[in-house]
Amino acid sequence: MxxxxxxxxxxxxxxxxxxxxxxxxxxxxxxxxxxxxxxxxxxxNVPFSGLPASFLDSDSGIHVDVAETDKEVKVSAELPGFDEADIDVKVSDGTMIISGEKKTDRDVDENGYTLRERSFGRVERALPLPDGIDADAATASFKSGVLTVTIPKKAEAQSGSKRIPVQSN
Incomplete structure (x- = not known):
């Protein structure tokens, strides 16, 4: 051959x-x-074992890295070609939903030729979050096509253990 x-x-x-x-x-x-x-x-299915397959979906178009420390949960999501106005982040019922929508219109008239292009795209990714996070104190930043969401943990969740007072009867 x-x-x-x-x-x-x-x-x-x-x-x-x-x-x-x-x-x-x-x-x-x-x-x-x-x-x-x-x-x-x-x-x-680590670290999200026991969750529905939709949480583990990597075909959503959004690739993420999730890092958890004693003090916070940090999610980095790749969203190339998006602007910060195109991105929506919501936390509800222990789930973070990152979504983005992009619309593009382009009209070019040159040398008697007209080029018209329109494109539309929407992506969405749902991520389960651990218990004990403070969603009200979450911050998000967007730079060079990477969205970074930082969610601090509540004080009782940061300690890792909870002291239970013992009472005598």
């Missing part, structure tokens, strides 16, 4: 991409490996 035979578009085939046959052993192997990894990784 020559290297040119591996190119999916060739003049002899009329620039048509190659079609993967169901009997193709390489494609079948790739599908089986992908399925095995997906099944294996589904067993480890």
């Amino acid at each position: 020559r290297v040119n035979d591996l190119i999916p578009w060739k003049a002899s085939r009329g620039y048509q991409p190659t079609v993967h046959d169901e009997r193709d052993p390489v494609a079948a192997l790739q599908n089986n490996v992908n399925r095995a990894f997906d099944d294996f990784l589904r067993m480890f």
Whole structure:
């Protein structure tokens, strides 16, 4: 087999991409490996184990990093191409919802040609939050396409343990 035979578009085939046959052993192997990894990784839902699959969705279009310390929870979300006016952050019932909506209109008239482009996009991601956070004291900043939300923990949650007074009867 020559290297040119591996190119999916060739003049002899009329620039048509190659079609993967169901009997193709390489494609079948790739599908089986992908399925095995997906099944294996589904067993480890840490740190959000026991939550609905919608919380674990990475196909939402928003990639996030969540870091928790004794004093705060920090969420960094990648939102390239968005402006701070396009982004909405809400905390409700122990869940943070980050959403963004972008609309673009472009009209260009040059040399007798007119170019009109319109695009619209919406992304949303829901993240469960731990108990004991102070949502009223949360802050958010947006710089270079990265949204950073910092939510401090309440004083009783920061200590890690709660003292329970013992009373005599």
